[in-house]
Amino acid sequence: MTEKPTMIAFQDVHKYYGDYHALRGITATIRAGEFFSLLGPSGCGKTTLLRTIAGFEGIDRGVVMIDGKDMAGVPANKRPTNMVFQSYAIFPHMSVAENVGFGLRRAGLSKADLAARVGEALEMVGLKGYGARAAHALSGGQRQRVALARALILKPKVLLLDEPLSALDKKMREHMQVELIRLQRQVGITFILVTHDQEEALVMSDRIAVMFEGEIAQLADPETLYRRPNSRTVANFIGTMNFLPATVTSEMGGRIEIEAAGFGAMALEAAQAPGAVTGGEVSVGFRPETLTVLFDGQSAGDRESMATIEEVVYFGDMTYYDVRLDGTQSPVRISMRNVFGRPVLDIGTRTRVGWSPGAMVLFR
Amino acid sequence: MKVNGFKLYAFCYLIFLYAPIILLPMFAFNDATVIAFPLTGFSTRWFEEMATQPTLHLAVKNSLFIAVTSAVLSTILGIFAARASTRYRFPFKAGIMGLIMLPLVLPEIIVAVSLLVVLLGLGVPLSLMTVILGHVLICTPFTIAILSSAFQSLDQSLEEAAYDLGETPASTFRLIILPLVMPGIISSLLISFTISLDEFIIAFFLAGTQPTLPVYIFSQFRFPQAVPVIMALGTILVCLSIVLLSIAEYFRRRGIARSGGKDTGGFL
Structure with missing residues (x-):
């Protein structure tokens, strides 16, 4: 197998919140088209790292590159990434279709084209025909799908997922894990998942970065991580x-x-x-x-x-x-x-x- | 039926609270000049008489102008303060917010007297503008209280989501934040309008020679023959207040329900 090209590169990324050193020299690369997970206990900096990719958090030192471009000074609305939020952040005053089509507002599409794109996106996440529903009347799993469709409709280079399954019950979560893997294969773009659930990370990811206290402790594929953890902390965290x-x-x-x-x-x-x-x-x-x-x-x-x-x-x-x-x-x-x-x-x-x-x- | 002590207390309490308000329309539609039982007959002449009093018209016009302007200004200030206090962290935040909210508990007479002293000291002539100044001061804490609950129930990731999907901070505010806090804004406008409309002390001290409605009503009580007209006016004001406050509360609740939050507090 040939090595896939690099999509995201972190070079010695540091982030401080006041005196608190949240990211302590992150250096890593995420390849194009891979399902990548940031795994760690709460407070390890995994969500912060994800938010530096999205552009919601600035960094104090180092470089974040997306698709070969330095992201310093590029605001979140100009980055080729889209995010699925932990709370889903579905706009409650809009219909499902308005939510999904929100990102295309500025694309200047005709009404028919917009409706077609929205329909396509809804079909992809298994919500065909839900467009006219009010967003606040959806179940947790449906909100999740709307959030996915809304993020994917812009065809981003990278999809960022911030603990997207943590609010679902166990059965729904397992179902959505499989759905997400299928979706990632279908669209072929880079997925970056933040999770504290080691099982979820092992099931879904091509590669996993295990983080503790603002540092990446080990970055490897699931099998290596499980069979050859490089420290006792990693070994204890996974299984x-x-x-x-x-x-x-x-x-x-x-x-x-x-x-x-x-x-x-x-x-x-x-x-x-x-x-x-x-x-x-x-x-x-x-x-x-x-x-x-x-x-x-x-x-x-x-x-x-x-x-x-x-x-x-x-x-x-x-x-x-x-x-x-x-x-x-x-x-x-x-x-x-x-x-x-x-x-x-x-x-x-x-x-x-x-x-x-x-x-x-x-x-x- | 067994009469429970607490029920009796609650009943007496409600009678004490609302009986005077119920008496208001009763005497407003009574055709005697003297405010006393027994009622002598139904009449709408006190309402008709209101139309013939130019000072009353001026007072209503002044009060409406003051109330609308104060409501708009204090709601705008309230939006800034509520947004800042719910979204941003800054030094001395608790102290600053405390100072802004202070007029809520400060005796109005103190606010009025100290404002009067300051304005006279600065040589500012008393006018409707000075009343507005005072009313904005006492209305703003209420608008902040209402708007904070609206801004608080707003999930911060909604903003980030809009930003992430390509919108600018300004268009995010217009497309996402404003529609979601709009019920709170309407409710804040209505409540500050109501507060300003029936405010007496500040208006009395700071209005100069211009009458406002509460000041006019107070002055009319010196003339016994004018009292039934005031009863009629009071009836209209009670109805107006109930309608406005109901609308305000309706919008506040709808706002919280729409952004998916739980009802925490409010005034009604």
């Missing part, structure tokens, strides 16, 4: 990760040998150890589903350790076991899919646990 103490015994040619409590000695690839690790206290991290509780007669694919089950949480399709590996202080969580005919083990059971060094990540 669940277990940690056990470990020591580095040798480092040679990209292969790192460690001695981990409960697992013993193992060799890891350099990619599994983000940040050069030279001695000192490190920890080894692994996802709950990368360990397997081995039942009688089963054999491990790779390595095995002995453990005691300390807690069992039954979820129907899954069972979570908190097990303590022999020679460790605190339990680790293992998630097991419940297969027909396999019993749920009791607390206190001694069991074998299968694991693989390939699923481990080393953290400072």
